[in-house]
Amino acid sequence: MAIESRVRISDTAGIVTARQQGRTLALELGFEGSDLTVIATAISEVARNILDHAKSGEVIISRYQHGGKRGICVIACDTGPGIADIEQAMQYGYSTRNGLGIGLPGAKLLMDEFHIKSTVGLGTTITMRKWMH
Amino acid sequence: MRVPILKQGDYLIASVQSVLSDDDLRLLRDDLADRVGRFRSRGVIIDVTVLDVIDSFATRTLRSVAHMLKLRGAHTVIVGIQPDVAFAMVQLGLTLAGVGTALDLEEGLEYLNGRSHRLHEHRAFGSREEDRLGHPVRPTRHTQEHHALRAHEEDEKKLFSGHASPRSLDYGH
Structure with a gap:
């Protein structure tokens, strides 16, 4: 059983690979039904964010255990330009490009935990988790 | 792919x-x-x-x-x-x-068929055209334009021959 899966994101095929790996790992961890789709969709959004803003980066999907709770952890990191105003970037419907502005805030809605760390000029790291219920 | x-x-x-x-x-x-x-x-x-x-x-x-x-x-x-x-x-x-x-x-086809039937009914409405065997003819874009043009011409004729409501022409009188 794969414990961790790392996917390089440098083109749109990488987004597909990341969400497929996420679904596979989530299934192995015991997630089922709509949770699998929800996790894959959230991964798709953060992976696209990497491609759109930093051109390339990495998505790391792993098993997560904490205080008797089990779940899946997704880390999306890049060394791109970073986000100057995180609050604005996390506003539903706000987009710097010609998008819907749903990507990051949408991923947050789909997962149980969502943390974003970004430094201008250094890059962005998003950590999100979904617990098994 | x-x-x-x-x-x-x-x-x-x-x-x-x-x-x-x-x-x-x-x-x-x-x-x-x-x-x-x-x-x-x-x-x-x-x-x-x-x-x-x-x-x-x-x-x-x-x-x-x-x-x-x-x-x-x-x-x-x-x-x-x-x-x-x-x-x-x-x-x-x-x-x-x-x-x-x-x-x-299957339902998608039904949806589209429903839409096009409504479209055809709408188009056929008011059409008196029949082919030589007496079947109604589905109006083509050309006949639609023709009808529209004819209707417009008839309106103008009415207007200038005094069939249209005189009130609409008597501004201010």
Whole structure:
């Protein structure tokens, strides 16, 4: 059983690979039904964010255990330009490009935990988790 | 992977066969815009049964395809959105507002047929034209324009021969 899966994101095929790996790992961890789709969709959004803003980066999907709770952890990191105003970037419907502005805030809605760390000029790291219920 | 597009009478059927990347979706959009013009299609069905994820980009692309094709004179119906996919889309706040949807291919065809029947009824309304055997003739674009022109000419005739309501002409008297 794969414990961790790392996917390089440098083109749109990488987004597909990341969400497929996420679904596979989530299934192995015991997630089922709509949770699998929800996790894959959230991964798709953060992976696209990497491609759109930093051109390339990495998505790391792993098993997560904490205080008797089990779940899946997704880390999306890049060394791109970073986000100057995180609050604005996390506003539903706000987009710097010609998008819907749903990507990051949408991923947050789909997962149980969502943390974003970004430094201008250094890059962005998003950590999100979904617990098994 | 490029989505195969089948021509079925007045309709096009784009049957998604595998997961699609953003690039594949853009390609599908461009292919459909091209084919609708080339085959003069009235309706387009996009079957997304195999898609396990429809995220914000896919939704935006499907929506713009539908709106674009409408401007080209074709109705689009998205069929086969899986229940889990629909659930995730709703959680994300994604909608396909203004885009036709149906459960599966069969219902999608019914949806388009329903639309075109209504269209034909609308067109046939008021038409007295019959062919030599006495069957009503479905008006073509040419006859429609002809009717419109004739109606316009008759209105003008009425206006100038005094059949129109005189009140409408007597401004200020």
